[in-house]
Amino acid sequence: MAKTWRMVARSHGGPEVIAREDFDPGAPGEGELLIEQDAIGLNFIDTYYRTGLYPAPLPTPLGSEGAGRVVAVGAGVTGFAPGDRVGCVSGLGAYATHRLIAADRAVKIPDAISSADAAAMMLKGMTACYLAEDSIALRPGQVALVHAAAGGVGSILLPWLRDKGVVVIAHCGSAEKAATVAADHSLHGAFDGLAATVRELTGGKGVDVVYDGVGKDSWTASLASLKRRGLMVSYGNASGAVPPVSLLDLSRSGSLYVTRPTLFDYIATAQELAHTADRLFDRMQRGVVTATIGQRFALADAAEAHRALEARQTTGATVLLP
Template sequence: MAQVAGIKIAEFGGPEKMSFTRWETPTPGEGEILVRHEAIGVNFIDTYHRTGLYAVPLPSGIGLEAAGTVEAVGPGVSSPAVGDRVAYCSGPIGAYAEAHVIKADRCVTLPDWLASETIAASMLKGLTSQYLIRQIHRCGPDDTVLFHAGAGGVGQIAVQWLKHLGSTVIATAGGAEKCAIARALGADHVIDYRSEKVAPRVREITGGKGVRVVYDGVGKDTWLESLDSLQTRGLMVSFGNASGPVTGVDVGILAAKGSLFLTRPTLVHYTATRESLQGAADDYFAALKSGAVKIADPTVYALKDAVQAHTDLQGRKTTGSLILKP
């Protein structure tokens, strides 16, 4: 029986808990397909699965996103067909592998113009940007928004897309090099939050008013600065925990800071149905095709070097996206 190589975790912990191993090639069941991967996306959420912040049953594979070619289809699958190029970003967990079985209705078929590397580097981040700036709040020319980690994976896509939609973008980034990247992507103002307090700068930029929306994937370290950057009745979108989760919130703080709105969303709920997944993907693909959003060449690691990829991502050493190549 043929085997596939990939990454498994037997216990939660640091990057070194990921081991490169082999197992029997899985067979697709009812409604499933086997995808032979060409490129695998690395996302911050993978580190939460690895550490146990988002606990998964162990032992487990890791990774939610990849692009490749359909190698086999299970009973009841009419589309996609063997040989089609597809991508997925909602698991099941275990994408860090040469091949993986997924539900046929959780993948999208790729147009010829879209490289597997580009979409593996950006499907999860692109669909996240889509629901953040096109669904949670439909950002447009009247909006001034603050987007944290603007040189990161999600950040690079969102900054470009927001500019295309006509919004005024204030981005944060850590250090001069990352600030230069956010600026080059079109951010109107960039704050180096390693050396500058965010909220006073935002007040200065907005003439004291504050921003309409804050998009905060950094979490614990930026929570208060984010609330303090909002205009009265502004919207706080807390969508990640790169610095650690926000905990112990007294909801009264939303009143004290200006009758604020707060949401803590996840991509799963914005792409839960086939229609919502395809709709978000169509919107994102259109942004890529038109050139409104460009994906910088991702940093490429060999699949067996996933430990290094996680070390770099969590160490704030990366910009843009990371992919693993089988």
């Protein structure tokens, strides 16, 4: 087998803590697959593990999302064979040339979808899937506010919602990014005054749901944009963790609902993972959502990719290539 190596965070801190190290992934054990990776997805959650916001032992293998080919299968594995193209979103350790994963955390990639597109879409696309389909049962004509609409999740979530007949108000950090999204209403700029604009667009009612991956900076504006009994879906912390939440504030603001979901609670079983992947791959093959890869970095340049991501200099998805 070719030389195997990975990128890890040797300590908590900025992108400079990411380092390359040789490692031996070993042979697959019972119920496992050994994957040679073709492409790895870059996600904001990777920075949470690097900084220590999400705790993990040091040195921390980074990344959870990748796509490639099965090299070997362990005992007891059915449904997979060497040469199969697979994608996975599982634990940590995707920033690597090779990876051992549990077979029940892998899904086969349809022939029509490239490994790069799958790596760009697995985590973000599955996140968009559970946000659009499972966190709330939206009906045609209901209204959603989507923050960071030009970002990795937002750029998938937005067309997914519109395909469902949902009216989408998109918000981006700049006019340039706002111009790239196709929404019913595309807003940009500071969060001050956002809620007033949203209420003007909705006849004073507010939106049924806010999808917020920004966190601290957008929290107040998001809550103020919701209609009575609206749902706040806070699924990310791009600007930092949200402040402590007062339940009385939710009551006074219109009996609001708040959820802080994570993808892995929606794909906890092999059946849930397969169902989510099927829905994503279906929409990819029908052209509802597309893998818009805005940036490609060599895996060895993962630190540079993190810098670009945290500086909000990326659009769409970013992939790392071994």
